[in-house]
Amino acid sequence: MRKWVVLAVVVLAVAAIWPVVVGTQVEGTVAETHEAQLGEVYLRHEMLEYERGYLAASGRSRLILEDADGRFEIPLVHAVRHGLLGARGDSFVDLDTLAAPEDSLLAHLLRSLDLQVHSRSGIGGGVTTRIAFDDLRMDLMSVPEVAEHAATVGGPLWLDLAAGQGRFAWSSEQILVSLDLPETRLSDDSFSWEAREARYATVFEADADGVFGRLPDYEGGLAAAVIELREGEATRLHLERPRLDAFQHTNNDHMDSRLRLQVDHARVDDGAGDALTLTALDLQAAILRWDRPSMLQFLAELEAVDARGIEGEQRNALIGSAMIDALGGMIEHQPAIQLRASLNDEPPRQVALDAELGLHGTQQSLTTRPLETLRLDSDLRLGLEWVAEFDAAYPDIDLDAQLHALAADGWVRRDAEAGYWHGTLAMADGRVRINDVDRTAMLLALLFAFSGGMF
Numbered sequence: 540m541r542k543w544v545v546l547a548v549v550v551l552a553v554a555a556i557w558p559v560v561v562g563t564q565v566e567g568t569v570a571e572t573h574e575a576q577l578g579e580v581y582l583r584h585e586m587l588e589y590e591r592g593y594l595a596a597s598g599r600s601r602l603i604l605e606d607a608d609g610r611f612e613i614p615l616v617h618a619v620r621h622g623l624l625g626a627r628g629d630s631f632v633d634l635d636t637l638a639a640p641e642d643s644l645l646a647h648l649l650r651s652l653d654l655q656v657h658s659r660s661g662i663g664g665g666v667t668t669r670i671a672f673d674d675l676r677m678d679l680m681s682v683p684e685v686a687e688h689a690a691t692v693g694g695p696l697w698l699d700l701a702a703g704q705g706r707f708a709w710s711s712e713q714i715l716v717s718l719d720l721p722e723t724r725l726s727d728d729s730f731s732w733e734a735r736e737a738r739y740a741t742v743f744e745a746d747a748d749g750v751f752g753r754l755p756d757y758e759g760g761l762a763a764a765v766i767e768l769r770e771g772e773a774t775r776l777h778l779e780r781p782r783l784d785a786f787q788h789t790n791n792d793h794m795d796s797r798l799r800l801q802v803d804h805a806r807v808d809d810g811a812g813d814a815l816t817l818t819a820l821d822l823q824a825a826i827l828r829w830d831r832p833s834m835l836q837f838l839a840e841l842e843a844v845d846a847r848g849i850e851g852e853q854r855n856a857l858i859g860s861a862m863i864d865a866l867g868g869m870i871e872h873q874p875a876i877q878l879r880a881s882l883n884d885e886p887p888r889q890v891a892l893d894a895e896l897g898l899h900g901t902q903q904s905l906t907t908r909p910l911e912t913l914r915l916d917s918d919l920r921l922g923l924e925w926v927a928e929f930d931a932a933y934p935d936i937d938l939d940a941q942l943h944a945l946a947a948d949g950w951v952r953r954d955a956e957a958g959y960w961h962g963t964l965a966m967a968d969g970r971v972r973i974n975d976v977d978r979t980a981m982l983l984a985l986l987f988a989f990s991g992g993m994f
Contacts, residue, residue: 573709575743575751581605584709595620599633611645613637617658630656630668647682651675665710675700679725699724714743714751729770736764746789753835754794760784779804789831793872797825823879827897830869837865867902870912874898887924887958893917899967908969915966920959949976 574583582604589598596619604611614633619626632649652675658668679685679696701722708715717740725732741759746752762782768775780803787796802820840861844854866874875897882890894917898905905912926939942960945951951962952974965972971979 575714575755576753596626611643613649615656626660628658628660630658643684644679644682647677651677665708667708668706670705670707671702672700672704673702694728696725696727699726711749712745716741716743731769732767733769734763734766738762753838754787754789754831756788758786773808774806775808777804777806778802781805792831794829794831794834795825795827796829797823799823817882819882819884821879821881823877825877827875827877828869828872829874830865830872833865833868836868837861840864863906866898867905870898870900870902870905875914883922883925885922885958886920887922889920889922889959890925891918891920911969913966913969915964917964919962919964921961922959923953923955924958926960949974 572583572585574581576582584600584602586598586600590596598617598619600615600617602613602615604613614636615630616633617628617630619628632654634650637646637649652672655671656668658666660666675698677698679698680694685696699722700720703718703720705718706715718738720734720737723734723737739759739761741757743751744756746755760782762780764780766776766778766781782801784799784801785797787794800820800822803818805817805820806814808814841858844857849857875895877895878892879894880890880892894915897914898912899914900912921942926942929938930936942951942953946953950973951960954961963974969979970977971982
C-alpha cells in the first residue's frame with residue numbers, strides 16, 4: 540500500500556511541476572533569436588518581451604524582412620498555452636506599431652487581411668506556424684505604392700483572394716515556407732488574370748555550421764492547376780498545370796542549381812485569328828559543379844565595388860577581374876551551364892534543344908588561352924510535322940526549303956525514319972565542329988567578314 544502512495548505522490552509532483560518544465564523549455568525555444576540570409580533577403584525574428592506563467596505565457600516580438608528595396612518590421616503579439624508535449628499559441632499583428640510605410644502594399648495587405656496565426660513548439664524545439672486568412676477583395680489603386688507604377692490603369696485594379704493558408708516552420712536544420720491560394724484574381728475593366736489552386740513551397744537547409752548562408756541549399760516549387768489571362772470575353776492565354784521547380788545543392792563545395800518550368804498544355808491567342816497551341820512544354824536551366832567559396836568571394840567583391848561607389852571603366856575593370864578570379868577558382872571542377880528545352884513528346888512534332896557550355900583546363904590556361912578552355916555540346920531536333928505546320932502558318936518563310944538548302948551543305952541532317960531534322964554543334968580545344976565536320980576556318984572567315992575590320 541505504501542508503494543502505491545509513494546507512486547501517487549511522485550506522479551502528482553511530476554504533474555505539478557510539468558507545466559513549469561514545459562514553460563521553461565518553450566521559453567528557451569521561442570525567446571531565441573532566429574536569423575537567416577536567404578539569397579538576397581535577410582530574415583530575423585526576435586522576442587522583445589516574454590512573461591511566463593504557470594500554465595500560459597505572453598509576449599511581443601518582431602519579424603524583420605530586409606532586402607535591396609528596403610526594410611520592414613512586423614510587430615507580433617503572442618498568447619501561449621503550455622501543454623503536455625509542448626506549447627500552442629495564437630498571434631496577431633500589432634497594427635498600432637506596424638513599422639511598414641503607410642503607402643506600401645505590405646502595410647495595406649496586413650491591415651486588410653484577417654490573419655489567424657496559430658503556432659506550436661514541441662519539447663524537442665523548433666516552431667511551426669500556420670497562417671489562415673479569409674476572402675479578400677481590395678482595390679490596389681488605393682495603395683499609393685501600386686498607383687505610382689500603374690498610373691495607366693485609370694480605374695480600379697481589383698485583387699481578389701479566396702480564403703487560403705500558409706505555413707512557416709523554423710528549426711536549427713531547416714526553414715519551411717509554404718502558401719496555398721485556392722483562387723487568385725487580378726482584374727480591371729478590360730482584362731483579368733486568374734490562377735486557380737496555386738501552391739508555393741520551399742525548404743531551406745542549414746549548412747554544415749548550422750547557418751543559413753548567402754547561397755543556401757534549398758528545394759522549392761510553384762504550381763497551379765490553371766492560369767488564364769482574359770481580355771473582355773476572350774481568353775488570350777490559357778495554361779494547364781504550369782509548375783516551376785528549383786533546387787540548389789552543395790557537396791564538397793561543389794554547387795549545383797537547377798530551374799525547371801513545365802506546362803502540360805498552353806494556348807496563346809493574339810486576337811487576330813491566330814492561336815498557338817503547345818503541349819508538354821519543358822524548359823530547364825542549370826549550373827553544375829560551381830565552386831561555392833569562389834562564388835561567395837565574387838559576390839563579396841561586387842558588394843565592395845557598390846559600397847565604394849566606383850563607376851565607369853574602373854567599375855567594369857574590377858568586375859571583370861573578379862569574374863576571372865572566380866572562374867579561375869572553379870575551372871578545375873569543370874563548371875558548366877546547361878540548357879534543355881523541349882516541346883511536344885512525339886518526335887515528328889517535337890522541338891528539342893540540349894546544350895551544355897562549360898570550362899575545362901587550369902587557371903593558367905584560362906588566362907593565357909581562354910578559347911581553348913571552352914567546351915560546348917549541343918543537339919537540336921525539329922520534327923518534320925512541326926516544320927510543315929510552321930510553313931502552313933507562315934508560307935512566306937518556307938522553312939522546309941531553307942532546311943533542305945542547309946542540309947545540302949552539311950549544316951543539318953534529315954532523318955525521315957525518326958521524323959525530324961537534326962543538327963549538332965560542338966566546341967573543344969578552340970575547334971568548332973558542326974555535325975562532326977570541322978567548321979572552324981569557315982566560321983573564322985565569316986567572323987572576319989562581318990567584323991567590319993574590327994580585327
